Amino acid sequence: MLEVEELVDAYWAVVAPRFEADGYDPHAEKPTHEWLRANDLRPLLYALRTYHDRTFTEFWREDLGLEGEDSGYEWETTDERTIDALESFLSSRRERKGLAESSITTLRYRLNRYVGAYRDENGTGDLVSPIARDSDRPAYEAVDACWAAFDRLHAELEGGQTKRRIHLAVSNWYAHLVRRRWASVNPAEGLDEEFDWSTAADDDTDTPCLSSDHVNALYRAADDREERLLVLALCAWGLRPNEVARLHVQQFVLRPSDDDVPYIEFQERKNGPGEVSLLYGRDVLEAYLEEVTDTEGWSGYLFPSPHASRDHISRWTVWNRFDGLTERAELPDEIDGVSTAPKMGRRFWYDAYSASLDVVLGSLDEIAAEQGSSSAEVVLQNYLSESRARQLRRSYMREQLADAFGETPNE
Secondary structure (H helix, E strand, C coil), X not given: CCCHHHHHHHHHHHHHHHHHHCCCCCCCCCXXXXXXXXXXXXHHHHHHHHHCCCCHHHHHHHHCCXXXXXXXXXXXXXXXXXXXXXXXXXXXXXXXXXXCHHHHHHHHHHHHHHHHHHHHHHCCCXXXXXXXXXXXXXXXXXXXXXXXXXHHHHHHCCCHHHHHHHHHXXXXXXXXXXXXXXXXXCCCCCHHXXXXXXXXXXXXXXXXXXXXXXXXXXXXXXXXXXXXXXXXXXXXXXXXXXXXXXXXXXXXXXXXXXCCCCXXXXXXXXXXXXXXXXXXXXXXXXXXXXXXXXXXXXXXECCECCCCCCCECCHHHHHHXXXXXXXXXXCCCEECCEECCCHHHHHHHHHHHHHHHHHHHHHHHHHHHXXXXXXXXXXXXXXXXXXXXXXXXXXXXXXXXXXXXXXXXXX
């Protein structure tokens, strides 16, 4: 058995050089349990715990006399394995997703709110052992513990947006652990469908709209075609979250017989059946359909549910995915005092449509003066065919959308 002083010498002789070789600063950064295990250094952890009643953090701070820049953050748990798992996720978001430190700070806060609720509700700060791949506990116990924590948060917090964003952070954390093979289950998956996290502001009345820069940032933050389709459906097609969630390939008429623009057909909608012109994004949609059409088991929904019990995702999943995009795009948490939400994409579409009508009317002012008409509206109604007016509006809308998405509009 090595004494503490000998373990200190072993750290500087063995651990520190390997840690530095991996690109870390052994004088300022603390090796995680994951790194120590991956480098066959678990005997150090075992010796500290078994023979000296020390955690590695205590050894690092008190015996090595080190203090890293992140060591001052107070997690709502002292369980080192859980802290390592949390920090591993944040490091991945920082290094692989490129999140700014301000976004990392917000994400850390949301995770910590959950950790505190989990600890208070379940009497333990160990969030990893119940879901670990080597755990002999049934999965439903881990799910029950997670859901109990969210029951507590649901009772404590005001506002559905805050609860949704905490759930998104937690679910992404668990998913990260599953991908890293730290965990065998994501106990937060699907939990958003159990709660009513709507708010009084969920209608479209007085909702601020995203700017072109916001839309552009969202689209650039999208990692794959499905995420790009989500941004297109909300901002370029002006759909509501529940409409996005239920989109089916049979609703799309991409080659109209009358040579008109493509459109999306709705048999049921808030204001009755209707059609939505697909003025932008058809190329992305067609590329996605070409990719998934021959996939075995594909049901035809653009956003299929990962759960066997559902055909498509829920509106809350649309909210969660949108929230994830806003995080990566570094959009503000609020726009004009209102929490950033998917419905603001629909308002962006309405704003572009209203502007297109204003432009058409403005272009008719000169014609109205030449014809002695009282206003451009009279010319629009009496002298300009409906199809021509529609063509002018659509042309301007395409230009607006192309400017927002940073691409050339497709006809």
